[in-house]
Amino acid sequence: MPQMKNLAAILALCAAATVHAADIKVGIALDISGPFSALGAEARDGFELAIEKLGGKLGGQPAEFLRTDFGGSPEQANQLVARYLQRDKIDFFTGPIGSNAALAVGPALFAARVPYLSSNPGPSAYAGDKCNPYFFAQYQNDTYDEAAGKVANEKGYRNVVLIAPNYPAGKDHLNGFKRLYEGAVKDEIYTRLGQIDYAAEIAQIRAAKPDAVFFFLPGAMGINFVKQFVGGGLKDVPLIAPGFSADEDVIQAVGEPMVGVLNTAHWTHDLPGEANAEFVAAFRKKYDGRYPSVYAAMAYDTLMAMDAAVRDAGGKVDDREAVLKALKKPSFKSVRGDFVYGANNYPVQNYYLREVGKDAEGRLTNKLVGITLEKHQDAYVGACRM
Amino acid sequence: MDAIFVFEQLLNGLGYGLMLFLIAAGLTLVFGIMDTMNLAHGSLYMAGAYVAARVHEASGMFVLAVAAAALVTVAVAALLEVLVIRRLYRRDHLVQVLATFGIILIADDVVKAIWGVAPLMASTPAVLAGPVQLAEGLPYPSYRLLLIGAGLLVALGLYLLVNRTRIGMLVRAGASNRQMAEFMGVRVGTVFAFVFALGAALAALAGALMAPISSVQIGMGEAILIPALVVIVIGGIGSIRGAFVAALLVGLVDTAGRAFLPPALRAVLPPAVAADLGPALAGIAMYVLMAAVLTLKPAGLFPARA
Numbered sequence: 001m002p003q004m005k006n007l008a009a010i011l012a013l014c015a016a017a018t019v020h021a022a023d024i025k026v027g028i029a030l031d032i033s034g035p036f037s038a039l040g041a042e043a044r045d046g047f048e049l050a051i052e053k054l055g056g057k058l059g060g061q062p063a064e065f066l067r068t069d070f071g072g073s074p075e076q077a078n079q080l081v082a083r084y085l086q087r088d089k090i091d092f093f094t095g096p097i098g099s100n101a102a103l104a105v106g107p108a109l110f111a112a113r114v115p116y117l118s119s120n121p122g123p124s125a126y127a128g129d130k131c132n133p134y135f136f137a138q139y140q141n142d143t144y145d146e147a148a149g150k151v152a153n154e155k156g157y158r159n160v161v162l163i164a165p166n167y168p169a170g171k172d173h174l175n176g177f178k179r180l181y182e183g184a185v186k187d188e189i190y191t192r193l194g195q196i197d198y199a200a201e202i203a204q205i206r207a208a209k210p211d212a213v214f215f216f217l218p219g220a221m222g223i224n225f226v227k228q229f230v231g232g233g234l235k236d237v238p239l240i241a242p243g244f245s246a247d248e249d250v251i252q253a254v255g256e257p258m259v260g261v262l263n264t265a266h267w268t269h270d271l272p273g274e275a276n277a278e279f280v281a282a283f284r285k286k287y288d289g290r291y292p293s294v295y296a297a298m299a300y301d302t303l304m305a306m307d308a309a310v311r312d313a314g315g316k317v318d319d320r321e322a323v324l325k326a327l328k329k330p331s332f333k334s335v336r337g338d339f340v341y342g343a344n345n346y347p348v349q350n351y352y353l354r355e356v357g358k359d360a361e362g363r364l365t366n367k368l369v370g371i372t373l374e375k376h377q378d379a380y381v382g383a384c385r386m
Numbered sequence: 387m388d389a390i391f392v393f394e395q396l397l398n399g400l401g402y403g404l405m406l407f408l409i410a411a412g413l414t415l416v417f418g419i420m421d422t423m424n425l426a427h428g429s430l431y432m433a434g435a436y437v438a439a440r441v442h443e444a445s446g447m448f449v450l451a452v453a454a455a456a457l458v459t460v461a462v463a464a465l466l467e468v469l470v471i472r473r474l475y476r477r478d479h480l481v482q483v484l485a486t487f488g489i490i491l492i493a494d495d496v497v498k499a500i501w502g503v504a505p506l507m508a509s510t511p512a513v514l515a516g517p518v519q520l521a522e523g524l525p526y527p528s529y530r531l532l533l534i535g536a537g538l539l540v541a542l543g544l545y546l547l548v549n550r551t552r553i554g555m556l557v558r559a560g561a562s563n564r565q566m567a568e569f570m571g572v573r574v575g576t577v578f579a580f581v582f583a584l585g586a587a588l589a590a591l592a593g594a595l596m597a598p599i600s601s602v603q604i605g606m607g608e609a610i611l612i613p614a615l616v617v618i619v620i621g622g623i624g625s626i627r628g629a630f631v632a633a634l635l636v637g638l639v640d641t642a643g644r645a646f647l648p649p650a651l652r653a654v655l656p657p658a659v660a661a662d663l664g665p666a667l668a669g670i671a672m673y674v675l676m677a678a679v680l681t682l683k684p685a686g687l688f689p690a691r692a
Contacts, residue, residue, distance in 0.1 A: 189648065
């Protein structure tokens with residue numbers, strides 16, 4: 001009776017599969033190779049820590065966290081999301097670092113009614129006319145730079161050169177800076193995404209002789225830019241940046257030349273608050289004493305938000321309306337402190353000024369200086385009809 | 387746009403061009419002499435960069451790192467020659483392209499298995515991290531000067547080797563007419579192996595020198611292979627002199643495109659449009675150069691075979 005045996009095996013498999021399918025499935029698109037690899041690795045560490053803290057569950061229910069690297073490529077992200085949706089039937093999605101990948105995968109996720117909690121990018125398109133109830137942001141790209149523009153005013157920089165990679169977030173970041181900055185923009189340089197050699201651009205900056213340089217170059221791009229900037233003899237020109245160009249990954253790789261770089265962010269590891277203190281301590285314990293970056297913090301927060309939403313929705317993740325309602329009114333303690341979502345699901349929150357310096361042990365890191373923008377909302381919310 | 391700005395861009399273009407030459411020299415010799423299309427040449431460049439970055443990180447000695455990169459890469463290349471390339475010499479180009487493309491895929495996965503997917507951050511040697519004051523108002527990164535110096539030195543050495551030594555004569559004979567060289571009793575197999583190892587050493591040297599100013603990552607070999615192929619096509623396949631001139635041309639055109647086009651476009655177009663158009667146009671500058679050269683001289687600037 002071999003057929004019967006086979007049939008039994010198939011039935012057993014089916015049974016196993018249905019048990020499996022009852023788990024809540026979270027699709028995480030890891031970004032650990034490609035142009036954003038250093039940032040993606042930080043985010044991965046934040047996810048891992050959160051999964052550990054949650055005991056592999058969401059809202060007390062068994063959950064499965066699918067993790068696949070997509071190498072920062074929007075095309076690969078699209079394929080991965082198609083697989084997550086069709087084969088794995090995910091209930092939540094998060095992970096991409098780049099705005100280009102976020103914009104690429106959004107439509108398929110929204111059509112499949114899968115909530116996409118961004119663990120990093122906040123592209124302007126999803127904040128304005130393309131806003132969607134299934135997309136939740138951590139910040140809007142421009143806001144970091146609006147804060148930086150305000151800082152540049154306060155520092156009295158009368159003219160600046162701006163530099164960013166030529167992709168959606170690069171444009172958002174430079175637009176954000178120009179929105180609140182009152183001085184003159186001497187030059188606005190867009191580079192290839194993932195560019196490593198900045199000799200041509202540094203020569204342009206030298207020729208422009210600005211009071212300060214504002215650079216949005218996350219990850220390896222920023223590391224190389226600052227090294228070559230200093231190597232090119234421009235170390236007396238002040239650098240100002242959104243937090244992404246001056247976070248732990250960049251600071252540790254560049255070293256001393258980073259001291260004094262002003263940067264803005266919606267979170268910092270020395271921000272007061274119980275949830276943050278707990279997160280930073282756990283992170284430093286798990287990862288050899290290194291400080292978490294904003295990417296790790298956002299990744300951690302994203303899973304905490306999912307956990308709270310599943311609990312608040314009574315564990316019924318198939319009831320998308322209930323899940324969205326719960327996500328919109330988060331009941332968890334965020335590491336960034338209190339925030340509320342605006343009409344476009346982008347947060348209204350504080351933005352802080354940080355300065356790179358040394359901690360008590362002599363380790364280079366960001367230090368909180370103060371609040372730059374209080375309860376700040378993005379500029380695109382008016383265009384959102386939701 | 388002042389003279390210093392233009393001069394600095396010329397230096398940048400020269401540095402990039404010389405590094406391209408190191409890669410293209412090996413590629414053009416292998417293609418010209420052995421009539422073998424070796425797409426895996428870029429993988430040797432990648433191997434050199436990875437080995438140099440790791441040895442430099444571990445030992446803190448840059449010279450040792452460069453030497454180790456060259457040695458390890460030559461060893462890898464020798465293995466590759468014996469196992470695969472040697473079997474391809476007499477096959478047609480399609481087979482060679484398929485086989486060496488396969489090697490690229492394997493090499494990328496081997497690197498992934500050994501060093502992981504995350505790019506390595508190679509640092510410049512500490513003594514060369516700062517600028518050198520070349521002229522009033524022109525501090526120039528000292529590491530880039532080293533690149534230019536090393537590139538010129540290697541180019542000179544290669545020129546002497548090819549034009550003034552016995553082995554060089556055999557290499558030239560092989561490049562201009564392989565069959566005739568064989569009839570005259572040249573041990574073509576030995577010359578092939580020597581040229582392949584030499585090409586690998588040059589690629590590794592370029593990888594090791596470029597590591598601190600580029601990202602040491604999987605796929606870096608494929609990215610550099612395309613401009614290197616453009617260089618050997620412009621220069622004329624098999625010609626070292628052609629590769630040298632073409633590499634400098636491509637280096638200068640590419641840098642000039644990146645440095646001068648975007649500001650020029652911004653002067654006449656709105657910044658958002660210029661931002662999209664500038665890098666795109668700069669990126670195609672070297673292909674325009676190739677098309678122009680091939681229109682005028684279909685065999686390249688200095689064809690090795692008359």
